[in-house]
Ligand SMILES: Nc1ncnc2c1ncn2[C@@H]1O[C@H](COP(=O)(O)OP(=O)(O)OP(=O)(O)O)[C@@H](O)[C@H]1O
């Protein structure tokens with residue numbers, strides 16, 4: 001389902017590469033250096049956990065990889081191409097087509113139904129004319145994803161009518177509907193009870209194993225991190241491979 | 243695509259934004275109504291003015307006028323060519339009108355206008371403004387045998403007989419009045435005779451006196467000539483003024499010396515005074531007349547010589563002129579031009595050629611007013627003749643109205659602009675409220691322009707809704723304004739639109755499509771402009787910060 005062999009791919013090269021990334025925030029009088037030269041890679045079809053203490057900069061790193069923010073220095077490469085310095089329109093496009101993101105607080109759009117939320121990336125991608133051409137296919141795809149996550153009966157529910165676990169599954173479906181190469185998840189189980197959290201993790205593992213989707217999972221929970229192929233620890237703004 | 247969907251969803255869930263549009267709606271509605279009414283009044287006024295004045299007025303600077311109108315008209319025809327459809331000479335002179343109402347002499351300052359009976363109605367709407375249907379077709383200065391309109395012929399709603407007094411006007415009224423006067427004088431003479439004979443004291447007679455007076459006042463207020471010193475009436479041949487009654491079948495020839503003028507069968511020279519001179523409108527909208535067609539009045543005017551001498555003549559009212567411009571209706575009195583030329587000594591004794599003050603010119607439909615006027619100005623020396631179009635004559639008035647409309651529009655547009663600030667504030671609130679959603683959209687790859695588009699589209703939609711509702715409301719009010727007026731009057735018991743002031747029965751309105759289009763465009767423009775700042779703010783939101791927002 002996920003096509004990892006796209007144009008510009010250099011075979012053998014890591015899917016995502018973060019090189020010497022630095023990020024500092026101005027806080028009060030001085031600068032708070034959150035990331036001080038992070039080097040980090042994700043192989044195609046890899047599953048990496050990033051752990052670290054609260055405030056260690058995990059979310060900050062994830063936002064940089066997801067092109068939601070720009071590093072002060074350093075580079076981010078996707079499939080061998082530098083992406084952090086692209087013009088904003090190209091970055092918007094990449095974010096839409098190549099990267100899926102899942103957040104701790106789900107971040108669904110409250111005015112849209114579950115199905116519409118899942119369709120949102122495609123609504124963003126297509127112009128009005130294109131949308132009417134792709135509408136049927138897009139809907140089928142979105143319904144298939146929701147079905148796969150056990151939500152076929154809740155297509156037209158608004159987010160506030162869903163449980164936390166259901167909302168997170170809708171959010172994952174939304175992240176996948178655009179067929180990205182990379183899924184970035186920021187504490188996706190943080191707000192969930194153990195059972196639903198385990199369900200979400202099972203889903204992610206399954207996506208990684210059966211669909212070959214590359215995943216970066218941010219967490220501060222050691223036990224969750226262990227589900228990944230590899231664990232990366234953020235300490236004092238640098239990476240320690242554990 | 244998401245732009246549209248979200249725009250729509252936000253609309254459906256944020257009805258509060260519509261509240262900000264109410265002021266747009268009200269502003270648009272007010273502008274449409276005010277413009278329609280103003281345009282209605284302006285149009286009414288213009289057409290009245292145009293109806294009173296002919297297209298082009300050719301006049302002399304001096305009050306004594308210029309000689310030989312026939313020659314001048316031929317010259318004008320040569321200069322104006324095909325563009326000229328009709329011409330008529332007029333003589334205008336300031337004068338004084340006197341008539342008696344219940345024994346009191348009423349004096350009015352007037353403009354006495356000598357017109358040609360047959361051609362005057364051809365150059366202006368003069369004919370339309372008369373009260374007798376026959377006179378409207380072709381004016382005659384002979385008194386009519388009744389048949390005057392009791393309903394204002396110029397209003398659309400024809401149910402209301404607002405002029406019951408005109409019912410018996412004309413010869414019947416004149417005969418009745420003369421009859422009463424005779425009876426009254428006879429009684430007076432008897433009383434006098436009995437007093438002189440030392441008969442019963444005058445005491446018990448008094449009530450009768452009052453009674454008769456009251457009866458006279460009731461039926462015909464103008465007849466109370468009884469108070470005039472006896473002997474003045476009936477008019478004898480000497481009292482009969484030199485002006486010849488026009489109707490040869492009814493009136494006596496002035497040369498028939500020694501013949502007694504019989505007012506019940508004869509008339510003086512006919513005049514058509516403005517209706518405002520002879521009547522007033524009471525609060526119920528009924529016209530009360532001080533004098534009626536058939537009554538005689540006195541007019542004093544200056545002769546043409548230097549220094550001018552005052553001449554007084556008696557005339558018989560044959561009709562009323564009602565242009566619905568109170569300025570004219572309470573000022574103009576029309577008389578036959580030959581009569582006034584004669585009375586003022588404007589006819590050259592040697593050549594027999596008359597003088598006139600002005601020549602009214604009507605142009606062929608479609609002819610350019612300004613070019614014809616300029617051609618005439620070139621053909622005649624400017625130091626002797628003034629050539630002006632009807633627009634020139636009323637230029638200051640017309641431009642004052644235009645100015646008024648412009649100022650009013652600016653003020654009203656401010657209302658819509660204020661509404662714009664309301665939209666701005668509410669949109670800012672919505673952007674703040676939706677900050678996280680904006681972050682989510684950006685994380686999904688939405689561009690800044692796309693996000694801005696949501697709010698611009700939102701503003702556009704609100705503007706369209708507001709202006710559309712305003713359009714509906716405004717047109718609704720405009721088209722029903724007279725019904726609304728009646729309703730308001732009924733509720734408050736007060737007259738909103740007093741016909742005794744405005745002389746129309748209904749509020750005139752004109753909806754100009756272009757004006758409406760501009761108002762709508764302006765309102766929608768303001769709504770969009772007001773959403774630009776919030777949209778920019780939404781576009782500039784940093785995605786990470788926006789996602790953190792709660
Ligand atoms: N916009 C900002 N301005 C100033 N400081 C910031 C900003 N964003 C993040 N920080 C700081 O950067 C540090 C790293 O934040 P980040 O959200 O990446 O931590 P985290 O590892 O995700 O923590 P948690 O596990 O609690 O989510 C924190 O100390 C935070 O206070």
Ligand SMILES: [Mg+2]
Nearest residue numbers: 058059060186
């Ligand atoms: Mg975090």
